[in-house]
Amino acid sequence: MSDASVWVWGVSLLLALVLAPLQLGVIAKVKSFFGGRRGPSVLQWYHDLWKLLRKESVCSSTSAGLVRLAPPVGVASCLCALSLLPLGFMDSPLGFTGDIIVFLYLLGIGRLALVLGALDTGSSFEGMGASRELHFSALAEMAIVAVVVFLVMLTHDYSLGGVLNTAGTEAWRGSGTSLILIVIALLLVTLAENCRVPFDDPETHLELTMVHEAMVLDHAGPDLALIHYGAALKLWVFAAFLTTAAVPGRLFACPWTGLAVHVALVFVVSVAVGVIESAMARYRFLKVPYLLLTASAMAAMAIFLLEFGG
Amino acid sequence: MSQQPFLLLGNPGAASLERLPLLPFEEFRELLLHAVRDRGMRVSAFFAWEARGGRRLVAALSDDTAGRVCLTSAPAPERYACLTREAAAFHWFERELHEETGIVPEGHPWLKPIRFCSGRDGEEPAVTDYFRLHGHAAHEVAVGPVHAGVIEPGHFRFQCLGEDVHTLEISLGYQHRGVERMLVGGPSKRTPFVMETIAGDSSAAYAGAYCGLLEALDEDAGVSPRDAQIRLLAWELERIANHIGDLGALAGDVAFLQTAAFCGRIRGDFLNLTAAICGNRFGRGLVTPGGVGWKVDEMLADRLLRALDTNAADLSHALELMFEAPSVLDRLENTGTVTDGQARDIGLVGVAARACGLRRDVRVTHPYGPYGALSLSPATVRTGDVFARATVRRLELTASLELARGALRQLAGDELSKAAGRAPRVCRPSTIAVSLAEAWRGEVCQVAITDGQGRFERLKVVDPSFHNWFGLALALRNGQISDFPICNKSFNLSYCGHDL
Structure with a gap:
């Protein structure tokens, strides 16, 4: 591993940490555009986080303390997952063979902490939110595992860096169709895991329809800031995963070009999320599992094409 | 003296009180049930009136085919066999009547106050018994009276089996201002x-x-x-x-x-x-x-x-x-x-x-x-x-x-x-x-x-909300709790109009 690549990776990580909230700003801006409104500034989330950080945390009196654990564990797990990803199309210096499994379960730990925290508050809304989150994420997990299986079969590699970076190059040579299926499946998983329309509505104030938002109703101040920041990081993780798998990044001669393209692509995902949210309504809960099963089916189809499609 | 059972008025219409029929209560009851169940009339109003000759019950039924409002009245008894069991349209009216006057419609399936305006001890909005489901799979969700948006206060009690709503009970009265008294x-x-x-x-x-x-x-x-x-x-x-x-x-x-x-x-x-x-x-x-x-x-x-x-x-x-x-x-x-x-x-x-x-x-x-x-x-x-x-x-x-x-x-x-x-x-x-x-x-x-x-x-x-709030409760039965907001918006009923 050359020095330049470590530098590129490091700078990418730093950019991810700094720019993650900007994605939410971009999504909001795109949605405002389609709604015919001016909308909040793209920097609004920075102001909001700063505001929350200066506030006091209030904790439910029925809580046993788990609720305070959720925000730091959530952010930490996202940070760990992010540090395993090949950012800027450069392998992570922290990567190892088999880290792809660790990656998946790091995301799981963040969710576990959030769900336990939600149940800990004893509120019926948070209980409902937790139940919904687990229901949907179990189905989303099936899809993302199928995606990983496809990538591993395609690249015969077991580390995140190898899998994602090679996939882009390899697949477009021989199995473009299956890669398109995989990208769609990944996009669906990205929307589901990040609680976006059509799976969840991040802007709703209606407790009865919330998923993720319901689980964080009892968080306030710096705790809430950490939850929001963790959510932004998670969106970055999924956007990076999706774009690195889809784009043959190794083809860039200059590693710094790769970095620029990487960051630009993450924001392309934000714009896409904004467009999707503007163009469609949220699904009713009964239909959400179908959509997630569709993602799994697409990944399965991609595997099938890869094996037998020639 | 034989008289018409109904005083028929146009919209708007007025007539001397002498022309308002005063029927024996049993006849009044049968007349209302017959008109609502068999002749398709609507209950537009059903209330008690402290007349000089004693308290009376007055009913105003709308005849949609003839374009008339049919008024009739009867002396108010202390207790009577409720109309709700035979004509559900009286459900809310009889609860209101009981709350305001203490008249007991016997056999009423759910004789709770609808506005909690009596001032009697312990009668406050939402502090009351609710229909409840028991069992491990059942859970209760209470929403309001303070909501997450800037809307009027109302309390909603859901009895749920997972995401499915078994029943919804709506408890109002927070906006009661005593309009009719004013x-x-x-x-x-x-x-x-x-x-x-x-x-x-x-x-x-x-x-x-x-x-x-x-x-x-x-x-x-x-x-x-x-x-x-x-x-x-x-x-x-x-x-x-x-x-x-x-x-x-x-x-x-x-x-x-x-x-x-x-x-x-x-x-x-x-x-x-x-x-x-x-x-x-x-x-x-x-x-x-x-x-x-x-x-x-x-x-x-x-x-x-x-x-x-x-x-x-x-x-x-x-x-x-x-x-x-x-x-x-x-x-x-x-x-x-x-x-x-x-x-x-x-x-x-x-x-x-x-x-x-x-x-x-x-x-x-x-x-x-x-x-x-x-x-x-x-x-x-x-x-x-x-x-x-x-x-x-x-x-x-x-x-x-x-x-x-x-x-x-x-x-x-x-x-x-x-x-x-x-x-x-x-x-x-x-x-x-x-x-x-x-x-x-x-x-x-x-x-x-x-x-x-x-x-x-x-x-x-x-x-109109007085007639329709129960419709919202019915719309939610066996529905999804996550669909409540859109059901609620599709009715968009008034809290203050109901609470008066």
Whole structure:
């Protein structure tokens, strides 16, 4: 591993940490555009986080303390997952063979902490939110595992860096169709895991329809800031995963070009999320599992094409 | 003495109290059950009145086919076998009656206060027994009275099995202001203002119903044709603005942002048309006894007509987006269904009733004022779900825009004579009067009884929400708890109108 690549990776990580909230700003801006409104500034989330950080945390009196654990564990797990990803199309210096499994379960730990925290508050809304989150994420997990299986079969590699970076190059040579299926499946998983329309509505104030938002109703101040920041990081993780798998990044001669393209692509995902949210309504809960099963089916189809499609 | 069982009145109508039948209670009970169950009449009002000869129960039933209001009364017993078990439309009325007077309708399935206004110890909104499910799989979700949005207070209790709602119980009363008590002794200077604030979003309709009462109570009163058109404009603009707001809110609740954003803006544009006439966006002081508080001259009418056309074009665009998006339709269709049988049994009115295929629109069945000269037909859809309620609103928007245009064209021309109407001056003493109006939610019913001096001895007000809240509870049965917000928005009932 050359020095330049470590530098590129490091700078990418730093950019991810700094720019993650900007994605939410971009999504909001795109949605405002389609709604015919001016909308909040793209920097609004920075102001909001700063505001929350200066506030006091209030904790439910029925809580046993788990609720305070959720925000730091959530952010930490996202940070760990992010540090395993090949950012800027450069392998992570922290990567190892088999880290792809660790990656998946790091995301799981963040969710576990959030769900336990939600149940800990004893509120019926948070209980409902937790139940919904687990229901949907179990189905989303099936899809993302199928995606990983496809990538591993395609690249015969077991580390995140190898899998994602090679996939882009390899697949477009021989199995473009299956890669398109995989990208769609990944996009669906990205929307589901990040609680976006059509799976969840991040802007709703209606407790009865919330998923993720319901689980964080009892968080306030710096705790809430950490939850929001963790959510932004998670969106970055999924956007990076999706774009690195889809784009043959190794083809860039200059590693710094790769970095620029990487960051630009993450924001392309934000714009896409904004467009999707503007163009469609949220699904009713009964239909959400179908959509997630569709993602799994697409990944399965991609595997099938890869094996037998020639 | 053999007498007619019903006093038949037009809308609005008034008659001397002597003509109000006073039946033996058993006969009264059988008559009401027969009229509601077998003859398809609607319960518009059912209340107790402290008459000089002793407390009486008064019922006002609407006969939609004949376009009449049928009034009858009976001496009020201390206890009687409830009507609710045989005609569910009395459910809410009997609970109200029990709460206000202590009369016991025996055998009533759920005899709880509806407003908690008695002041008796321990009777406070929401501090009461609820229907409960027991068992490991059941859980209870309580929402309100303080909500996450800026809306009125109401308490909702869901008994759920997972995401499925078994029952929803709605507990109201937080907005009780004692409106009916305030109205006793009127009409006074205060009365029109109280009327306009019973449900602030229906100011013009309430003012219209009240004006109907006064104009019926003074035989000499009359409204000039020009004023009648201005009234029609006020009522239809109110309907338009509220229907747009509702459709936008519905879009917002399913996260369909474009229509939500556009409708929010266009609703304001229509409210501003009302403001251009009378200086405020809710039509306060616009409809006054004997005419209108503000004139619309030819120039203003012309300006409004042009603004109306611009807004209507924007509106049709925003609604097309919503009604053509498959993802939106999927959310609205087959959600929160009320069958036409249920709707008829519990006596739904207005948009919610028309969404179940019932032809219930006071403008059509009991035409009043300017509506008498028009040939309208109610906008009905059969499916009874959220989609139906949205579609009824959309159809009514088109119709109301046309009505408003018609009124404005007449006002912009000079065919209408500018002769002033005659404002009602006195109320006939010892008279009962009834007035119905179709507010944007549904039927507003006002029944006035005057004393020997021509002052209101009793003024019964029934808001459309009073009939419809139970419909919302039914819509949620066996539905998804996550669909509650869109069901609620599709009814969009008034808390303060119900609580009075």
